[in-house]
Amino acid sequence: MGVQINVPQHAAAQLQACKPSSDAARRNENWRLLCKVLQKAGLGDAAPPELVAAVIHCEDGAAVALLNRVYEALTKRRVQEVRRAAPPQADAPPPPYARGTGVQMVRSMLKGADLVEVGDETTQRNAARAKMAEYEQAHAIGADGLAMRCARGLHSRKLGPELHLAYAMASHVGGGHDGLRRPHVADASLQEERSLAESATRGGGGGGGGGGGGGSSVAASMRVARGPARPVETAAEAALPRVAVKEIQVKQASAAAGSQQCPEVDRTIAHLRGGALASAASLGAHQGGDSAGGGGGGAAAPASIATSRHGHGGVGGSGGGGGGGGGGPPLEGAVAILNACVLRRLSDAELGGDPRAEPIDRFIAAIAADSGAGGSAGRGGRSISGAAAAAAAAAAAAAAAAAAAAPSPARAAAAAVLGELAAQAPALAEAALFCPKQFWRAGGALCAALEALPAAAPAFGAAAEALRALGRHAARREPGAAAALALDFVVARLARLGGEKRAAAMSAVAAFCPGAAAGAAAARRLREAAAPRGVGAARAQCLAALAQWQEQFDDNLLDMYLREATLGLASPSPALRAAAISMLAPVLRRRPAAAPPLLPALRELAAAEPWWAARAALVELAAALLSSGCGGELPAAAAQGLQDVIDAVFHAAAPLPVRRAALRALAPCCPPATLPVFVSVLVALPPAERAALLGGAASAAPPLARSHTSASRVSLADSAGGGGGGGGAAAFRPHRLSTASVSSSAAAATAHRHGGGGGGAGAAAAALPLARVWDGLAIVRCMSSAVAAERPNWLARAQLEVLAAAAESAAAAAAAPGGGGAAAAAELSDALGETLREYLLLALGDAECAAAARAALAAGTCGAVAAADLVADPRFAAAVSLLFGSGGGGSGGGGGGGDAACRRGAVELLRWLCAAGAARDVEDVLLTIVTAHAEQEGGGGDGDEDGDGDMAPLQELLEELQAE
Structure with a gap:
């Protein structure tokens, strides 16, 4: 936008230096x-x-x-604000409540097929009127006839009340079907008119004569005027059923045309039919309350769900609202499924709250009350003194500690309940797609759980997974309906979640809207929902998180994200800049040609950006581009520019959040030039941070190597389930590396590296521990080269933990399908060879480092050849001998040996080597050590009993080997 102001030529107006430019x-x-x-x-x-x-x-x-x-x-005048109503735009989308759902079309089609019924009375009345008009026209009744009719009415009243009543009742004969009688009534009136005309022509002489003769003459004249008798409808004929005439209008449409032009109408008709059948079937079972699908609070729904909880495993359960053992139709609807999942884990007494409310509503209220106990104290007014603020903070901390120490039953079982909901996602999606109200209930319950639970709680992850599962199954069944319903009821509510909850919320939005068109609609809806919340930081962060999880992109969607990111890079807000940089990663992976023009701006930001979030986003963007498949499509200068960005941001002096984010981003495919910095930064992390990043290695490692992290300092015998002595035959079973989780993690990491699995796979791989996505063999080789160059006296505990995690990861990758097998295991054994083995054997006697050293040695000896090579090394026998108190220097007794935990760990390592195929070599080493110890004890002559006690585990293991 440009604004041009015409300034007259004046000495004070010197604008000759102004040059129009977009810079x-x-x-x-x-x-x-x-x-x-x-x-x-x-x-x-x-x-x-x-x-x-x-x-x-x-x-x-x-x-x-x-x-x-x-x-x-x-x-000096004030501009008046003119408020005009915005004219309706023809192409503007309707509001959510007015969007077309096919219901109006269905109603019009059903209304056209109605049977328009024409009453029998109207038809016969019209026929009677036509007959009377035909009779009057045939007899030429004019003005005189009308005068005769008026005279007839007056004459009938003069004759007496009986005759007038007879005339009045003549029109009501037939019990409501007067249309058949009215022609006869009309004939009677005409006959009366004729009699009156005859009496008028005679001069009324009959009326003045005798009473009997006058009456008989009038009756005779009336009989003559009446004419011959006409057939009248009999009672039998009147009792016959009458046929109603109906007009039928049928609008037929071909099935092919209906399925091609308006498929939503077919689905709506099917839903209406299914709903009518379900309501008719469950009418007798749900008396006294609403249906379960509609969210009613009838008494029958909880009873049937409770029967399902304690009986068979059906979702809806059985039984109705009444008897104890009678089985009714199953409870249907989204609310019934939600209630069933809650009542499988919690009873009515544990839920608490109003027993008349739905169990799912009581469950959400319970977890919301627990979550709000600690945070309600900090939501007061802003005008608060320092002492009051400190007191409020202390009270909030005490309340939070109390809630964490004694959580409610609903909070304790929240993860299990939400896991049940995730397992029932297919049935829940089918019920939610039935109508918008069902979807509103299901999506609203899960959104309320996300709002109530803290982001660090395990139940929050279960709630996010349940919502994602609902979105995946709904989008798989009906993509258009799922996206439209999510935009109406879910997206705006999830857009209000911030902080650590935003990524989980946007992953759920991406699950409901996997397609490119649906993703564009979701992005527009997010912009509308987040617009009132400040200057756009929340909107940009929501769009960046959605782009990370989006699976499908088209050119329009890429253009929209690229436009938003370009505008954000030039923003003065650091939050907008960080969100814009995060938004670029999924876009540039699919459009590498757009990366070179943005590199100068990225380099400037890497050199001058003060905020840690933007710097972390920069290194994540550079790592994503270098590790994905588009790295080969970039020019050499662009690739070097990305490497410069990483070098400028990622170093040991960077802020801790930047280092943490960079380690996660660089782990899947760290450039060789950055690998030494990667290892040094990882080693220099605080122990808790390093344990959190390496925490996933234990689940994929053998039991021998599970105690290498600082968070789990357990002896090898305790982790294997054995004591200080031998473990019998079970101790000789080889521990096999678990390759299932490693292979799935490797697949996710590969998808993240090459950009082939969409944003969702990349985001999932970024959340995995480092030991599941990095190249463990490259880390081991890098550490071996560094140790060979520096030659330190010993390796620190942090170095040994990183080395053990890398060795375990490399061994698991070699054992996975397609991981290289024996050849990859041999490469790992060579990398752990001469240089690192000395330091690992030396650490076996250190109580703090022994677990990590044993884990690294066990990971590098998965084969019989590698195990025999380790046992044949003279340094191995010397380390074991020194550990058990028979080493040189005259260290008799237990003075020179390690502690009991180190000895138990060494015995477990020996058993591991036996199971790996080096039992004969271990037997020879043990025989040598025990013999030397016996000779030393016999030569010393002191008969130290402590020394004999130190050799007891080795002697027991030797006897077991000799017995086999």
């Missing part, structure tokens, strides 16, 4: 000169710095506000 620096300089001109003209207050910055960054309404302030300063 940020040039624009700032131009506006500085313009502000200087305005200051000289006395209009400095009209252009404050914040308003000028808003105009430079093209914020909405900034240019109009600046012009209004200049106008008010010049004219």
Whole structure:
């Protein structure tokens, strides 16, 4: 956007240095000169710095506000705000409540197929009127006839009330079917008119004569005027059923046309039919309350679900609202599934709350109450003194500690309940897609769980996985309906989650909207939902997290993300810059040609960016581009530029969050030039941070090597389940490396490296421990080269832990399918060979480092050849002899030996080597050590019993080997 102000030629207006340009620096300089001109003209207050910055960054309404302030300063008048209603746009999308769902089309089709029924009375009334009109036209009844009718009415009243009542009742004969009788009534009136006309022509003589003769003459004249008798409907004919005439209008459409043009109508019709059948089937079982799908609070629903919990494993359960053993139709709907999952793990007494409410609502309220116990104290007003703030903080900490020490039953079982929901995701997705209300209930319950639970709780991860599973299954069944319902009921609610919860929330959004078109709609909805929350930082962070989890991209979606990222890089907000850099990683992996133009800006940010989040995002972006498949498509200068970004950000003096993020980002495929820095930074981390990054190695390692991390300092005998003595025949079973988890982790890491698995695979691989995604053999070789160059006196505990984790990872990768097998194991044994073996054997006698040393030795001796080579090394026999107190220097007794934990660990290592195939070599070494110890004890002549006790484990193991 450009704003041009025509300034007259004046000495104070010197704008010849202004040059139009899109460069940020040039624009700032131009506006500085313009502000200087305005200051000289006395209009400095009209252009404050914040308003000028808003105009430079093209914020909405900034240019109009600046012009209004200049106008008010010049004219001393205030600009009137004219509020006009925005005209409806033809192409604007309707609001969520007015979006088309096919219901109107279904209603119109059903209404057209209705049977329009025409009443029998109307038809017969029209026929009677037509007959009367035909009769009057045939007899030419004119004005005289009308006068006769009026006279007939008057005459009938004069005859007496009985005759008038007879005339009045004549029209009501037939019990509601007067249309058949009215022609006869009309004939009677005409006959009466004829009789009146005859009496009028006679002059009324009959009326003045005798009473009997006058009456008989009038009756005779009326009989003559009446004419011959006509057939009248009999009672039998009146009792016959009558046929109703119905007009039927049928609108037929071909099945092919319906499925091609409006498939949502077919689905809606199917849902309506299924709903009608389900409601008809469950009508007798759910009396007295709402249906389960609608979220009602009837008494029958909890009873049937409780039957399901304690009986068979069906989701809906059995039974109705009444009897004890009668089986009714299963409870259906999303609420029924949610209630069943809750009641499988919790009873009504454990849930608490209102027993009339749904179990899922009581469960959410319980975990929300537990989560809000510690955080409610810090939500008070802002005007609080320091002492009051300290007291409030102490009270909040005490409440949080109390809630953590004694959680409610609902909070304790939250992870199990949410795991049940994840397992029932297919059935829950099918029920949620039935209608929007079902989806609102299911999605709202899981969103409420995400809002209530803290991000560090295991139950939060279970809730996020349940919502992701619901999204995956719903999108697999009906992609369009799942995306539309998620945009209406889920996305706006998840956009409000911030901090550590945002990544999990956006992963759920990506699960509901896996396609490119659905992802673009979700991005637009996120921008709308996050717009009121500040200047755009929350919106950019939501879009960046969604891009990391998005699976499918098209050109339009890539263009949208690239535009947002480009605007964010030039923002003065560090949060916007960090979000923009994170947004670039999935975009540039799929469009490498857009990376070279952005490299100068990235280099400048790497050199001058002060905020740690933006620096962490920079190293993550560079690592993602170098480790993905697009790294080979980049020019050499661009690849070197990315390496320069990593070198500028990633070093030992960087902030801890930057180092942590860089280690996770570089672990899948660390460049060779950065590998020494990677190892040194990992070794220099605090023990807790290093244990968290390496924590996943223990699950894939053998029991012998599970105690190498600082978080788990357990002796080898305890981890294997044995004592200080031998373990019998079970101790000789070889520990096999678990390759299932390693192979799956390797697949995720490969997808992250090459960019072939979409954003979701990359984000999942980034969350894995380092030992599951890095190249362990490369780490071992790097450490071996560093030790050979420096030749230290010993290896520190941190170095041994990293070395053990790398050796375990390399051994597990070699044992995995397609990992290289014996050849890869031999390479690992060679890397751990002459240089590192001396330090590992020396660490066997150190109580703090012995576990990591044994883990590294065991990982490098998975084969019989490697195990025999280790046992044949003279340094191995010397280390074992020194550990058990028979080494040189006259260290008799237990004075020169290691502690009991080190001895038990050494025995377990010997058993491991026997199981690996070097039993004969171990027997020879043990025989040599025990014999030398016996000779030393016999030559000394002191008969130290402690020395004999030190050799007891070795003697027992030797006897077992000799017996076999």
